[in-house]
Amino acid sequence: MLLDLLESIQSFSLMVYHAARYCVTNFRSREVLIQMDRIGVGSVPIVFLASLFAGLDMALQFEVVMAPYGAKALLGKVVATSIVRDMGPVMASLVMSARVTSGIASEVGMMQATSQIEALSVMGVDPVDQIVAPRILSGIVMMPILSVIGDFLGIFGGLVIAFLAAHIPAPLYWSGVREALTLPNMVNGAVKPLVFGFILTSVGCFYGMKAGGGAAMVGRTTTRAVVAAAVWILVANFLISKLLLNLWGNEG
């Protein structure tokens, strides 16, 4: 059990190391662009919907809690802080894990099951170079962009509730949002998607490369990949939050 875990950690580390090396030494622009389109552009609609409704719901809940204390005017700041620091990147990443991690794990897993990975090796091409490196790089590049889109939509959702349900004037809401966009909060919101983009794609690739056997095995591997990615995103979110809180204090 422990040996298996150590072996997995070693394999994962080696895969990531080689992928990072290939990103520098053998940059595959065409493959990276294709993956950026699939991972990034293809995920815009689902991030759009998830973030919008998360923002709507968050504002609704905060408004209920804050109203008795006469703190409704702070709704913009509270919603924006929550979204930019935490909920935006986490929500977008969790939704993305269902789409991107599962997609990568099943695609790479099927390639493994149908000997396409072996064919690459036989043709003198390292599968990590052709398959893993472009996907990880695309995830790291596209996740922050998707996160910004998600943040904006979440804040916009909050505005809808603030205006329609809490009857807060839009300028007051926006001034609260502006107050929330401090450097510590922005750094928080920028660092997390980078790490989450890495987790989403590397975990998908790792499980896909380990898949063997037929369709049933690929299915099981895909499920494991999605669960692992979701758990690691939440763990990483906590660790980054803690690290940045220690660094910045409670500013923001």
Next chain:
Amino acid sequence: MIEFENVSLGYGDKVIVREITLEIPDGKTLVILGGSGSGKSTLLKGVLGLLHCFSGRIVVNGAVVDSLTQNELLSYRQRIGMVFQEGALFDSMTVGENVGFWLWEHTDMTDSEIEARVRLLLSFVGLIDAINLYPGELSGGMKRRVAIARAMAPQDPLVMLYDEPTTGLDPFTSKSICDLIRQVQKEFGVSSLVVTHDLQDAFRVGDLFTFVKDGTLVVTGDRDAISKSTDPFVRTFLAI
């Protein structure tokens, strides 16, 4: 020339083929026959350097496969034409991209030169009209043909390896694939290793034959030698 010198191969600690000695002369096709799980495909993986020998050595045109460094192994594999079971074509690429992949990866040829070579190879296997199709749009036989064209992409392959090239195909398509394998061998003069469990196809493509049972060679020789073998396993195989 491909030489197996007292070779034992396997996965992890499990030995699949034991102390095999075999020689495939230049320009000849050796067919490895045997039942499922007998170790036929394992021998191909040994030639490709995907598995390390537990004992003995595999020598291909003077190169000892196990002693190659990682970079040498990559270069060596670039000159091995391998046709996988069911083709193993890259799903995300068109037929043309599959065939041209090796050339894009390992040569300085321009796009137009690559396209010309791809067209030539696809004409050779009779699939020039499928150049823009994806593997998912091809029949089983077409996939094998594309796989053969892809395996021939290097200008000077040292050897061609075929892993169950006709499995799952109807008799007509099987025969056409066998004819194609024969044509490749004649026109390019490469040594070939074909793994199959189909005796009829074996006799269509092979110059030499070897039977593998439980990881060991039962008998090796030309068609006459095989036909005259008194080994009960071979007699049973021939009688089926």
